[in-house]
Amino acid sequence: MSTTPPLAKAYEGLRPKVLMRLLELRSTLDPSLGRLDDATARAQIGAVLDHLGNFIATGDLGLHRAFLHTFLAMRAAEAQSPASVLGMLVAIGDTAAQVAQDEGAGTTLGAELTLLLTRVTASTARAVNDLIADELARRLGQWNQLSDREHADKRT
Secondary structure (H helix, E strand, O other), rough: OOOHHHHHHHHHHHHHHHHHHHHHHHHHHHHHHHOOOOHHHHHHHHHHHHHHHHHHHHHHHHHHHHHHHHOOOOOOOOOOOOOHHHHHHHHHHHHHHHHHHHOOOOOOOHHHHHHHHHHHHHHHHHHHHHHHHHHHHHHHHHHHHHHHHHHHHHOO
C-alpha cells in the first residue's frame, strides 16, 4: 500500500502535461525563460514542479520556504528581480491549476487538485513575500548600522 497522498499522486500524473504547457508558455511566463535553450528551461521549470510536488506530498512549509530562498538567490544571480521571480512562480502555479482544471473537469479529484494547486500557489506567494520582507529588513538594519557608525565617526 502506497503512503503517497492521492492528490500528490494525481499531481505527479499530471506533471508531464503541466511541464509541456509551461514550456509552450515560457516566454510569456518570464522573458528570461524564453531566452534559455529547451534543456535549461526544462530543468528550471522542472525543479519548480518537482518542489511543488514535494510540498503537496509533505506539506512541509519549512522545506518549501528553503527551496524558495535558494530559488530567489539563483534567479538574483541571473539579474532577475524578486518581483519577476514571484510573478514567474505564481504563473507556474496558476498554469498547473489550469491544467488540473482542464484535465480533471467534472471529477472530484480534478476539482480538489485544482483547489490544492491554487492554495499552494498562494502559500508560495506569501512565502516569497515574507522572504523579500526579511531581506529588506536585513538590509535596512545594515544601512542603519552603517549610518550610526558614520554619524559616530563624524562626532569624533
